[in-house]
Amino acid sequence: MTKRTEITRALLLRAARTEFAAYGIAGARVDRIAERAGVNKQRLYANFGDKEQLFQHVVSDALDELSQVVALDDGTDPAAYVARVFDYHRTKPELLRLLLWESLHYGEKPLPNEEDRTALYEAKLSSLAERTGTPLSRDTRHLLLSLIGLAAWPQIVPQLARLIVGPDIHEDEAQARLRDHIIAFVRNATETAPSVPDTGTDGAL
Structure with a gap:
C-alpha cells in the first residue's frame, strides 16, 4: 500500500x-463522506467496496x-477498567453511536465480520479471567458484559441519566460523582460477590 493510499x-x-x-x-x-474527506468518491469504492463494508471498517477501526x-492488561483491575472505559466514551461518544446504529441495522442477524469481533472480545475475556484469577467461564462473560454496560450506559442514554439523576448530570462535577459511584460499585461487587455455579454451556458473546 502506497503512502498516498494510506492517507486517502x-x-x-x-x-x-x-x-x-x-x-x-x-x-x-x-x-458527503467523500466531500468531507476531500477525496473523489470513486476512491471510496476502490478502497472499501460499498457503504456497508465501509461502515464495518469504521467500526473495527x-x-x-x-x-x-x-x-x-496485567495492571488493570475491573474497577479501573470501568473507569477508563467510562472516561473514553464520555470524551469520544462516536463508538457508542456507531454500535447503536449497527444494532438497529442488523438486529439479531450475524455481523459481516462476526468472527473477528468475537476474537476481539475473547482476548478481553482471557485477560479478565487472568486478572481476576478465575477460569474463563460464563461468569467471566457476564462480568465483562456488565462492566462495559456500567461504563457505557450513561453515555448511550443521556436523557435517561438526566431524568433519573438530575439536570446537572452532564456537568463535570456530576459526571465525576457518577464515575466514583460506578467504580465503588464494581469494586464492591467483584470483591464480595459469591461464586455462582456455571450451569450453562460456555459460548462467545
Missing part, C-alpha cells in the same frame, strides 16, 4: 466515522482504537 484511507475513515455516527448506515451519504487506549 485514513481521510475516508475519519470522515466516515463522523457521517455514520450521525446518520447510521442507511442515512449516511457516500458523497474505532474498536481497535478503544482497545489500544483502554486495555485489560
Whole structure:
C-alpha cells in the first residue's frame, strides 16, 4: 500500500466515522463522506467496496482504537477498567453511536465480520479471567458484559441519566460523582460477590 493510499484511507475513515455516527448506515451519504474527506468518491469504492463494508471498517477501526487506549492488561483491575472505559466514551461518544446504529441495522442477524469481533472480545475475556484469577467461564462473560454496560450506559442514554439523576448530570462535577459511584460499585461487587455455579454451556458473546 502506497503512502498516498494510506492517507486517502485514513481521510475516508475519519470522515466516515463522523457521517455514520450521525446518520447510521442507511442515512449516511457516500458523497458527503467523500466531500468531507476531500477525496473523489470513486476512491471510496476502490478502497472499501460499498457503504456497508465501509461502515464495518469504521467500526473495527474505532474498536481497535478503544482497545489500544483502554486495555485489560496485567495492571488493570475491573474497577479501573470501568473507569477508563467510562472516561473514553464520555470524551469520544462516536463508538457508542456507531454500535447503536449497527444494532438497529442488523438486529439479531450475524455481523459481516462476526468472527473477528468475537476474537476481539475473547482476548478481553482471557485477560479478565487472568486478572481476576478465575477460569474463563460464563461468569467471566457476564462480568465483562456488565462492566462495559456500567461504563457505557450513561453515555448511550443521556436523557435517561438526566431524568433519573438530575439536570446537572452532564456537568463535570456530576459526571465525576457518577464515575466514583460506578467504580465503588464494581469494586464492591467483584470483591464480595459469591461464586455462582456455571450451569450453562460456555459460548462467545
